[in-house]
Amino acid sequence: xTDRLESIASARPVAWFTRQWSQRPLFSTLCALVVMIVLxxxxxxxxxxxxxxxxxxxxxxxxxxxxxNATIGIxxxxxxxxxxxxxxxxxxxxxxxxxxxxxxIFIDGSTTGLLTSLGITGAPAYVIGILVGIVxxxxxxxxxxxxxxxxxxxxxxxxxxxxxxCRSVTQQCMxxxxxxxxxxxxxxxxxxxxxxxxxxxxxxxxxxxxxHYISRHTAFGRHVYAIGSNEKAAKLSGINTQAVKRTVYTIxxxxxxxxxxxxxxxxxxxxxxxxxxxxxMDAIAAVIVGGTSMAGGxxxxxxxxxxxxxxxxxxxxxxxxxxxxxxxxxxxxVIVIVAVLLQKKEKV
Amino acid sequence: xxxxxxxxSKSFSTNLVLDGVDFTLEGSEIKALLxxxxxxxxxLMNILGGVIDANGGQIFLDGRSVSFSSPKDSxxxxxxxxxxxxxxINDLAIYENLFIGREIRRRGRLLDHEAMIRATEEVFQRMDxxxxxxxxxRDLDASYKQIVEISRAMLMNxxxxxxxxxxxxxxxxxxxxxxxxxxxxxxxxxxxxxxSHKLNEVMDICHSxxxxxxxxxxxxxxxxxxxxxxLASFMVGHDVVEHTRTASEIGPLVLEGRGLGDGRHxxxxxxxxxxxxxxxxxGLLGDGRSELFQAVFGAGRFTSGQLLLEGSEVHVKTTSQAxxxxxxxxxxxxxxxxxxxxxxxxxxxxxxxxxxxxxxxxFMDEDRLEEEFQAQRRALRIKMDGEDDPITSLSGGNQQKxxxxxxLSAQPRVLILDNPTQGVDVGAKEEIYEIILSxxxxxxxxxVLSSEAQEVMRVASRCYVMYHGRIMDCLSAGxxxxxxxxxxxxxxxxx
Numbered sequence: 080x081t082d083r084l085e086s087i088a089s090a091r092p093v094a095w096f097t098r099q100w101s102q103r104p105l106f107s108t109l110c111a112l113v114v115m116i117v118l119x120x121x122x123x124x125x126x127x128x129x130x131x132x133x134x135x136x137x138x139x140x141x142x143x144x145x146x147x148n149a150t151i152g153i154x155x156x157x158x159x160x161x162x163x164x165x166x167x168x169x170x171x172x173x174x175x176x177x178x179x180x181x182x183x184i185f186i187d188g189s190t191t192g193l194l195t196s197l198g199i200t201g202a203p204a205y206v207i208g209i210l211v212g213i214v215x216x217x218x219x220x221x222x223x224x225x226x227x228x229x230x231x232x233x234x235x236x237x238x239x240x241x242x243x244x245c246r247s248v249t250q251q252c253m254x255x256x257x258x259x260x261x262x263x264x265x266x267x268x269x270x271x272x273x274x275x276x277x278x279x280x281x282x283x284x285x286x287x288x289x290x291h292y293i294s295r296h297t298a299f300g301r302h303v304y305a306i307g308s309n310e311k312a313a314k315l316s317g318i319n320t321q322a323v324k325r326t327v328y329t330i331x332x333x334x335x336x337x338x339x340x341x342x343x344x345x346x347x348x349x350x351x352x353x354x355x356x357x358x359x360m361d362a363i364a365a366v367i368v369g370g371t372s373m374a375g376g377x378x379x380x381x382x383x384x385x386x387x388x389x390x391x392x393x394x395x396x397x398x399x400x401x402x403x404x405x406x407x408x409x410x411x412x413v414i415v416i417v418a419v420l421l422q423k424k425e426k427v
Numbered sequence: 428x429x430x431x432x433x434x435x436s437k438s439f440s441t442n443l444v445l446d447g448v449d450f451t452l453e454g455s456e457i458k459a460l461l462x463x464x465x466x467x468x469x470x471l472m473n474i475l476g477g478v479i480d481a482n483g484g485q486i487f488l489d490g491r492s493v494s495f496s497s498p499k500d501s502x503x504x505x506x507x508x509x510x511x512x513x514x515x516i517n518d519l520a521i522y523e524n525l526f527i528g529r530e531i532r533r534r535g536r537l538l539d540h541e542a543m544i545r546a547t548e549e550v551f552q553r554m555d556x557x558x559x560x561x562x563x564x565r566d567l568d569a570s571y572k573q574i575v576e577i578s579r580a581m582l583m584n585x586x587x588x589x590x591x592x593x594x595x596x597x598x599x600x601x602x603x604x605x606x607x608x609x610x611x612x613x614x615x616x617x618x619x620x621x622x623s624h625k626l627n628e629v630m631d632i633c634h635s636x637x638x639x640x641x642x643x644x645x646x647x648x649x650x651x652x653x654x655x656x657x658l659a660s661f662m663v664g665h666d667v668v669e670h671t672r673t674a675s676e677i678g679p680l681v682l683e684g685r686g687l688g689d690g691r692h693x694x695x696x697x698x699x700x701x702x703x704x705x706x707x708x709x710g711l712l713g714d715g716r717s718e719l720f721q722a723v724f725g726a727g728r729f730t731s732g733q734l735l736l737e738g739s740e741v742h743v744k745t746t747s748q749a750x751x752x753x754x755x756x757x758x759x760x761x762x763x764x765x766x767x768x769x770x771x772x773x774x775x776x777x778x779x780x781x782x783x784x785x786x787x788x789x790f791m792d793e794d795r796l797e798e799e800f801q802a803q804r805r806a807l808r809i810k811m812d813g814e815d816d817p818i819t820s821l822s823g824g825n826q827q828k829x830x831x832x833x834x835l836s837a838q839p840r841v842l843i844l845d846n847p848t849q850g851v852d853v854g855a856k857e858e859i860y861e862i863i864l865s866x867x868x869x870x871x872x873x874x875v876l877s878s879e880a881q882e883v884m885r886v887a888s889r890c891y892v893m894y895h896g897r898i899m900d901c902l903s904a905g906x907x908x909x910x911x912x913x914x915x916x917x918x919x920x921x922x
Contacts (some may be wrong), residue, residue, distance in 0.1 A: 273498060298781035298791050301770075308769035314780040315726060315758045315765075316833060317750030376769040 091230050093202055093220065104370045104377075107421060108385045115392040122399040130382050133280035136201050140395070142275055146345075148391040149174075152384065153338040155362040156290045157331035159383040163307045163365050164327050165375030166234035172355035173245035178339040179349045180249045183214040187263030205264050213336045219245065220290075220332020224325030224373060234339045242359070268345035279341055286334065291380040292417075303327060307375030364411060368418040390414060428489055428505060428586035428618055429453055430475075435484035436472055440749045441668035446642045452587065457609060457619045459629040459650070463662055463913075468622050471639070472589050475620075476508035477501035499500050508582030509590045515564050515571050516696070522547040522560035552580050555611050570601030587618040593632025594628060595713040596781045597674050606632050624711040626655040626917040640664055655919045656910070663880070663909040677888075678702030680738070681872035682754075682841050684723070686733035692718035693896035696732070700841065705863060705873040707887030709880060710916045715896035716876050717759060719771040720843045724756040725749040738843075750779060755839035757830055759846040765830045766818050767791070773814035776832040783837075797834075803832035807862060831862065842866060845876040860886050880912040 099106040123140060154171050161168045184193055185208035196202040219241065224238040232344025270278050294300040302323045305313040314320045343349055368384025373393060393414055397407045430452040437445040445467045452458045453775040462468045474481045477495030486493050488504055495501040498508065502763045515524050522543045531542045547560035556574065557814070563573065573593050580588050589608075595601045609619055609632060621633055629636060630650060638646040646661040661780040681702050687692035693715035700706045708716045721727040723734060725743035733740050736752055758764035765907045766775055777784075777796045784799075800814065807828045811821055818826060827847065834842060845865065848856040863886050867873050877883050884907050892899045892915035899915040 114846070213598075293789075296790050299789075301774060301778075301781055301791070305770060307765045309763075309767045310757075311764050312767050313778070314746050315724070315756060317746045317756075317837075318778070318782070319745050319747035321745075322747075376767075390562070 092374070103425055104210055104410060104422075105379060105382050105385070108368070108370050108382055108389070108418075111418075112385050112389050114391065115389055115396065119392050119396040122396055125165075125423045132238070133320065134214075139275075142277070144388075144391050145280045145283075146276060148387055149283040150338045150345075151358060151361050151365065152283045152387045153286055153334050153341070154358055155387050156380060157334035158305055158359075158366050159290070159369070159371055159378055159380055160228070160363040161234070161331055162363070162371050163303050163375055163378045165307045166324070166325055166327070167238065168223070168328065168331050169235065169238040169359045170219070170223060170241035170245060172358040173242045173249070173333070174216060174332060174335045174348065174357035175250045175339040175342065175358060176351055177219065178212045178216050178336045179247040179338065179343050179354065180253050180351060181215050182340055182343055183258040183260060183349060184256065185211055185407070186257035188264075192258065200206050200261075200340065201263060208264075209340050212340055213333055216332040216336025218332070219327055220329040220335075221325065223332070224328035228321040228325050229370045246356075248419050250351050260328050260343060260363050265347050268341050271421040279345065282337070284343060285381060287384050294380050296334070299323060299326065301314070304376060307377070308336065309376070311335070361390070364415045367415055370418075370422065402417050429487075430587060430618065431487040432475065433485045433487070433542075435471060435474060435486075436482050437474065437479070438482055440464065444642050445474075445481070448614075448639065448642070448644045450637055450644065451647075452618050452620060455616045455618050457613050457632055459633040459636040460620055460622045460639070461626075461629065461636060461662055463623075466639040466662075467642040468639055469591070472508065472591065472622065475501065475506060476589060477506075478508070481855070490510065491693060493749065502583060503587070505586035506586065506589065507583065507585035507587070508513050509573075509580065509593065511578045511591045511593075511595065513570055513576055515575060517565040518563065520561050520563055521558065521567075521575055521578075523574060523863050525582050526892055529895075534583035546582065547770075550578050553615070554578060554581060554608065556608070559784055568601060569605045573605050573800050577608060577612070581612075581617075585617065587620070588612070589620045589622070590671070591622045592624065592712065593621075594625065595706075602628070619828040626658050626914075626919050628918075629658065630655050636719060638662055638807075651920070655917070656914055659714045659913040659917060660910050661767055661830045663913050678870065679705050681736065682723070683735040684719075684734070684874065686731040687719065687722070687729050687734065688716060689722055690727060690730040693893075694731075696898055698891055698898065698901075700872045700874055702840075703867050703890070705867045705875060705887045707890030708874065708876045708885035708893060709878060709883045709890055709895035709912060711725070711878065713895070714893040714916070716893050717845055720756070720845065720874065723837050724754055724843060726756075735841065747782075750783075750837060753838075755779070755842040757827075757834055757842070757844040757847055759849060761823070761827055761830060761850065766826055768819050769818070770807075770818060772811055772818050772821065772829055773797070773800055775818045776803065776814075776829045777836065779833045779837045793802035797824055799836040800832065801836050807832055807835075808858070822855075824851040824858075827851050827859065828854070831859070835866075840873070841872045843876070846878070847875065848877075848879075848882060880909045880916075883907070883912070884909070892916050 120137065140156060158168060158171070160340060169294050187193060187195060188202055189195065194200070194207060199207065221239050223237055226232045230237070263309070268279050269276050294303065302313065302318050305321050306323055310320055342354065365386040366378065366383050367373065367386070368389055369378070369382035369384070371382060390411060393410060394407060401413055431446070432450040433449045435445055436452070438826070448467065448471060450471060460468050460472070470479070472573070473479045475486065477498045477500050480496070486495070493504055495504065501508070506510070516527065519527070525547055526543045526889055531539045531546070533539045544560045551558055551560070556578070558571070564575065567575065578586060593605055597605065613619060622627055633650050635649050635746070636647065636653070636658065637644060638658065640662065679702055680699055682700040684696050684698045687696040696719055698706070718727055722729050723743065725748055726747045734743065735741065741752060743752065743754070767778065777800055780796060780799065781791055784792040786793045809825050809828045809832065810827065818829060821829065848859050851859065863873055863875060875883065875886055888904050890902060890907055890912070891901050892912055894916055895918065899918070902911060
C-alpha cells in the first residue's frame with residue numbers, strides 16, 4: 080500500500096513534467112536553457128574565496144552575456160515576426176552597416192562632421208543622428224516589403240538582393256569618409272550604473288516586451304500569425320495581407336536601426352566590411368531554437384528571447400571550457416539541428 | 428475492345444456508393460457517363476482504372492474476366508484514364524512528357540532523343556495531328572494539352588480511353604478541337620468513355636449513354652433515341668422535391684452588377700440582390716460563379732462592367748476594403764480558405780473584426796470581441812469545450828459555424844456564402860439553412876453559391892443559373908425545379 084502511494088507520489092511530478100513538455104512549446108525551450116545554465120555555472124567553477132566573491136563573478140559573467148547579445152537579441156525580435164509570416168530576412172547584417180554609416184556621418188564629432196559644421200553638437204546631434212538612422216532603417220524595410228508584396232519576389236530573393244546592395248553601397252560611400260564617434264554618444268550603450276553597464280540589456284528587454292505585447296494584443300500581431308498559418312484564409316477574412324507583410328519588414332528595418340545605433344555606441348566605430356555579417360544567420364538560429372516554425376504561423380517573442388539566451392549561454396560555456404573558437408560555430412549548428420529535431424517530434 | 432462491367436458494388440465504410448451497376452461499351456463507340464455530383468461516376472471509373480478495388484462484381488474485356496489491382500494493370504490491359512487535372516509537366520517538351528518514366532535510352536544510359544521524337548511523330552501521324560513533338564507543353568493551349576494526354580494513351584496502345592470532364596476549362600473552339608480528335612480515335616477503333624455534365628456536348632459527340640443516380644444505373648441507351656431534357660430528368664430523377672419557401676419581405680436594391688467580366692472565368696454578368704433577400708447562384712463545375720463573387724469581395728479583379736453598392740459604383744481592390752464596405756464572404760473549401768489551423772476557435776471567429784474593434788490607437792478591444800463571439804456562439808449553437816482550444820478540435824459543421832460567426836460579428840450588409848454546407852453533416856446543414864434565412868429576415872442581402880439544386884431551392888427566393896461563365900437565366904421561386912436548373916446548368920437551350 081505504502082509502496083503504491085509512494086510510486087504515485089513520485090509519478091506525479093513526472094506526469095506534470097511530461098504534460099508540460101508536450102503541451103507547452105516554450106517549456107522544452109526553458110528546460111534546455113536551465114540545463115545549459117547549470118552546466119555553465121559548473122564550468123564557471125566554485126574556487127572563489129567566498130560565496131559573495133563567486134556571486135559577483137557569476138553576475139558579471141551574466142551581464143556580459145546579456146550585453147554582448149543585446150544586438151542580436153533585438154534583431155531576432157523582428158526576425159520572429161518575419162518568420163511567423165512565413166518569410167525570411169537575410170539583409171539584417173547589411174542594413175545594420177548601412178544605418179550605422181549614416182548615423183556616424185550625422186554624429187561625427189570632428190570639425191568636418193555634417194552636424195558639427197552646422198554648429199549642432201552633443202545631445203541634439205545624437206538625437207538627430209538616431210532619428211535619421213531609424214528613418215533609414217524604416218525606409219530600407221519598406222523597400223524590402225514592397226519588393227515582396229508589390230514585386231511578388233520570394234522573401235529569400237528580395238532580401239538576398241538587399242543584403243548585397245546595402246553592404247556594397249555602404250563600403251563604396253565610406254571609402255573616403257572616416258567619421259569618428261564622439262565620447263558622449265558611446266554613453267548610450269556604455270553608461271555605467273553602479274560599476275555595471277546595463278543599458279543594452281534594458282533596451283533589448285523593453286523592446287522585447289513591446290513586441291510581445293504587439294504579437295498578443297494588437298490586431299496587427301494576430302494578423303501576422305493568421306497570414307503565416309493560412310494566407311488565403313487570412314485574405315478572405317478581409318485582412319490586408321500585403322499591408323501586414325510590408326509592415327513586418329518595416330518593423331524589422333526599424334529594429335535593425337536600433338541595434339545598429341547600439342552597436343556603434345558600444346564599440347565606438349564600425350568596420351563596414353565585416354560588421355553585422357552573419358547576424359542574419361545568428362538571428363534566424365535564435366528564432367528557430369526559440370520554437371518558431373520556419374513554415375510560419377507558430378512562434379513567440381518569449382521563445383525567441385530564450386533562443387538567444389540558449390545560444391549565448393552555450394557560447395559562453397564553450398568559451399569557459401576553452402573550446403577553440405573555430406569549433407564553437409559547429410556547436411551552434413548542433414543546437415539548431417537538435418532544437419528543430421525536437422520540435423518535429425512534438426508534432427508526431 | 429468490348430468492355431462489360433457487371434454488377435459492380437462499392438462502399439466506403441457504411442456508405443454504399445455503387446449498388447450493382449452494369450456498364451458496357453462496345454467496340455469503338457463514344458459513350459457518355461452521366462450523373463450529378465456524388466452519383467458514383469468517378470468511383471466506377473476509378474475501379475475500371477485500377478485506382479480502387481470494387482467490393483463486388485466482375486469486369487470483362489472482350490469476354491475475358493479481368494481484375495485490376497493497380498493503375499498499371501489497367502493500363503497494360505489497354506485502358507487509359509485521363510484525369511481532370513492533367514498530368515503534364517509544363518517545362519518539358521511534348522515528347523519528353525510522353526516518355527516520362529519510360530524514356531528510351533542508348534547504350535551507356537544516355538537518352539535517345541531522336542528515337543523518342545520519331546515515336547511521338549508516328550503517334551501524331553496516326554492521330555492525324557500536325558504538331559511538333561519538340562514544342563514545350565507550356566506553350567500549348569488547354570485543348571492541345573488534353574490532346575497530348577490522349578496521345579500518351581495512344582503511345583501506350585490504349586484501346587479504351589476514359590476522359591473525366593475534359594471540356595471543363597476549355598473555350599468553344601478548343602472543345603471542337605478535342606471533339607474532332609475524339610472522332611478520329613473512334614474511327615480508328617478506340618473506345619472512349621466521356622464523363623461530362625454538359626448535355627449538349629453529350630448530344631453532339633456521343634453514340635450512347637449511361638446515367639447513374641445515387642450509385643445505381645438508372646438509364647442506358649443510344650443518344651439518337653433520346654433528348655437532352657430527357658437526360659436531365661434521368662440525372663435528377665422524377666421525384667422532384669416540392670419547393671415550400673415563401674417569398675420574404677424584400678427591401679431596396681443593395682448589390683448590383685452590370686455587364687461584369689474578368690476576361691477569363693466569366694463575362695457579361697448582370698445581377699441584383701435586394702435587402703432581405705436570399706439570391707442563389709448555381710451551375711456546374713467551371714461555371715465561374717466562385718470567381719465572380721471573389722472579385723466582388725476584392726479577391727479578384729473585374730476587367731469590364733460596373734459593380735454598384737446601394738446605387739453608387741464601387742471599385743473593390745482588396746478584401747479589407749470589401750469588409751469596410753460591409754461585404755462579407757464565407758469561402759468554399761473551408762480547410763484551404765476558411766479556417767486558420769494554428770489559431771484558436773475564438774481567434775478564428777474574430778478574424779474579420781479584430782482590426783475594427785479597437786481600444787486606444789493600437790490594441791484590440793478583447794472584451795468586446797469576446798462578447799461578440801459569445802453572442803454568436805450562443806445564436807449559432809456552436810458546440811465546443813473552450814474557446815481557446817484549437818479550431819481543428821471541432822467537427823466540420825462547427826468549424827463552418829465559426830467561420831459564419833466571424834462574418835456575423837462584422838454585421839455585413841451583403842453576405843456571400845460559397846458552398847456553405849460543404850463537408851457538413853445533414854443536421855448541421857439544416858441549421859445553416861435556418862441561419863441563412865434568419866439573416867435575410869434581419870435585412871441582410873444574402874448571396875448563396877451552390878452546386879446543389881436542392882440547396883438553392885431550400886434557401887433562395889430567386890436563383891441565377893450559370894453555364895460557362897455566363898448567366899443562362901434567372902429563375903423565380905415558382906420556376907425553380909431541379910430539372911429546370913439542370914437543363915440550364917448543362918447549357919441546353921429552350922426547345
